[in-house]
Structure formats: C-alpha cells, structure tokens
Amino acid sequence: MERDLAALQELDLELAYTLETHVHADHVTSACYLRSLTGSKIAYPAMDGLPCADVGVAEDQPLTVGALKLQPLFTPGHTDAHHTYLVEQPDGLRAFTGDALLIDGCGRTDFQNGDAATLYHSVTQKIFTLPGDGLIYPAHDYNHRHITTVAQERERNPRLAGKTVQEFVAIMAALDLPYPKKIDVAVPANKLCGDCPTDLPEMLRQIGGKSEQG
Numbered sequence: 001m002e003r004d005l006a007a008l009q010e011l012d013l014e015l016a017y018t019l020e021t022h023v024h025a026d027h028v029t030s031a032c033y034l035r036s037l038t039g040s041k042i043a044y045p046a047m048d049g050l051p052c053a054d055v056g057v058a059e060d061q062p063l064t065v066g067a068l069k070l071q072p073l074f075t076p077g078h079t080d081a082h083h084t085y086l087v088e089q090p091d092g093l094r095a096f097t098g099d100a101l102l103i104d105g106c107g108r109t110d111f112q113n114g115d116a117a118t119l120y121h122s123v124t125q126k127i128f129t130l131p132g133d134g135l136i137y138p139a140h141d142y143n144h145r146h147i148t149t150v151a152q153e154r155e156r157n158p159r160l161a162g163k164t165v166q167e168f169v170a171i172m173a174a175l176d177l178p179y180p181k182k183i184d185v186a187v188p189a190n191k192l193c194g195d196c197p198t199d200l201p202e203m204l205r206q207i208g209g210k211s212e213q214g
Contacts (some may be wrong), residue, residue, distance in 0.1 A: 001030035005037070015040040016065050017055070020190075021098025021139060022082040023048055025112060025183040029194040042193050045072075047081035052193035057083060075100040075126055077119020078107030084127065093134035095150070101127050102138045103148045106159055109172050111183065116172040120165045128154045 015038040018031040046056025059074040071086040085096040099107030109116040132151030
C-alpha cells in the first residue's frame with residue numbers, strides 16, 4: 001500500500017479505482033485501505049459477488065475511468081471468475097492479465113475452482129488472439145520483470161506456446177506445487193476487499209494485514 005500511495009504522490013494522480021482481476025490466494029489486497037485513505041472505488045468481477053466491491057465488472061461492460069475505457073475480458077481457469085482488463089491506447093493495446101497469463105508462465109489451477117483446460121482456452125482463444133504487439137502486464141513476476149507482449153508469450157511461453165490442451169493439462173498436473181502459504185488468510189481477507197475477518201486467530205490477522213503485493 002505504501003508503494004502505491006508513493007507512486008500516486010510522485011505522479012500527482014488521484015486514485016479512482018482499485019481493479020481486481022480475481023480473489024487472490026497469495027497476498028492480501030490493500031483495496032479497502034486505499035479506499036479509506038483516498039475515497040477510491042473497488043472493482044471486482046461481478047461473478048465473485050463481493051458485498052465490499054463498489055463495482056462489479058463483466059465482459060462486454062466497459063468501465064470508464066477519466067479518458068480511459070477499460071474492457072473486461074472473462075479469462076477463467078486460474079479461478080472461476082478471473083477477468084483480464086484491456087485498454088486501447090493510440091499507440092496500442094495494454095492487457096492486464098492478472099494471474100491468467102504470466103511472463104513465461106501462467107497461474108496455477110489447483111485451487112479456487114481453477115481448471116487447467118479452461119485456463120488453456122482462456123489464454124489461447126482470448127489473450128493470444130489479441131494483437132501481437134499488445135503489451136501484457138501480469139499481476140506478478142517473481143523475477144522482477146514487469147512487461148511482455150502477446151507475441152512473445154504466444155511464441156515462447158514454455159507452458160503454452162505450441163502446446164495442445166492435453167499437453168498443457170499434463171504440464172499443470174505435474175507441477176506438484178505446495179499448498180499456498182497465505183491462502184487460509186488471503187482468500188477470506190480478499191473476499192472482504194482486504195479487511196481480515198474478525199474471527200481469524202490474532203496470529204493470522206497479523207499476517208493478513210500485511211500485503212507483499214499491494
């Protein structure tokens with residue numbers, strides 16, 4: 001949250017919305033705290049049905065923020081309600097892909113109603129059909145990278161490029177990833193837009209109150 005507030009101050013901007021692509025399982029959002037400090041609104045996929053959200057987004061229902069028009073794109077598979085946000089600019093497309101498509105990877109599909117075949121179709125039939133020079137900004141990158149392109153991921157993503165759906169499902173099944181360390185805190189807190197539930201043990205509330213990702 002401190003990082004985001006510092007960026008707003010540096011750029012002399014006012015925060016209008018916190019846009020969530022899905023209910024995260026690996027960190028706690030700062031959305032509700034940013035709203036309390038700045039008066040901003042929180043937008044979540046309408047399919048999640050979160051009472052804490054000010055706006056429910058859905059495919060084919062653009063969201064206008066100043067001069068920007070954001071087009072939500074339904075991209076399930078990492079979670080069952082995951083959305084990507086598209087922004088058309090004079091110099092090209094921007095796609096904020098959340099955890100559906102990462103740089104040289106993708107989000108896992110083994111919790112929160114995830115499904116590997118569904119994610120494959122979301123990426124290959126929706127994101128990969130966008131203009132090749134479109135810029136992709138994923139939610140995370142653990143190697144501190146920030147940006148890729150549609151063409152780059154379409155051509156070289158090791159999990160998806162040139163793979164059939166059967167091959168992708170097998171790749172995801174073989175990952176054998178550990179249970180997410182923060183999921184038992186993050187999911188309940190994020191369903192409250194970042195406000196940790198009062199019935200969590202104090203130790204977990206302290207963990208939940210800190211967001212590594214913002």
